[in-house]
Ligand code: DX5
């Protein structure tokens with residue numbers, strides 16, 4: 001598997017989501033990352049199933065829905081029906097994680113488990129055989145544009161080793177503070193799905209100083225692929 005680029009629309013222009021999605025798709029986006037926040041698990045509110053349904057109507061690539069909500073069990077079916085191809089849930093909020101992961105799979109959706117920066121990697125071990133992917137947060141969730149937490153590469157590597165030991169080829173996804181400088185390192189550590197919000201939707205183009213999500217997606221993918229051939233020694 002190569003590296004999949006998943007632009008996070010959290011940093012996109014919400015008044016023009018269709019155009020923003022078309023731009024990153026022209027730049028080679030493999031997935032669209034959708035951040036769902038409830039104002040409880042994280043101190044921010046974003047979007048719900050109605051918007052996911054609208055995105056599904058315009059996106060050509062699959063929707064990767066990241067639930068940062070206190071009670072995901074109540075909403076999984078709504079997001080699946082709305083068109084999510086992948087749904088990830090936070091380990092920190094789920095007392096019955098095995099049940100939740102299988103509920104997602106039973107809806108025909110890929111199931112991911114997310115760990116926050118302060119959650120020990122070992123906590124995913126009991127569920128690691130069952131997941132379709134693991135999402136490692138490299139910022140504390142809630143907002144786009146935060147700084148990458150140093151040492152997150154080592155956590156990616158530890159998750160990759162754990163999945164390998166259990167012979168689960170599920171990819172590791174990384175989310176938070178990814179930019180053109182650090183993407184090679186996280187891919188070298190084993191990440192194969194890369195989420196990027198502000199690097200794609202708000203950073204100025206190197207040549208003209210204007211934002212250019214299409215070109216940023218293209219360049220981020222090139223930088224990410226360079227990391228595949230240059231494995232991290234961290
Ligand atoms: C953070 C979200 C991220 C966010 C990433 O809570 O889960 O997906 O949009 O944005 P950047 O890439 O700007 O850190």
Ligand code: ZN
Nearest residue numbers: 035066175195
């Ligand atoms: Zn996210």
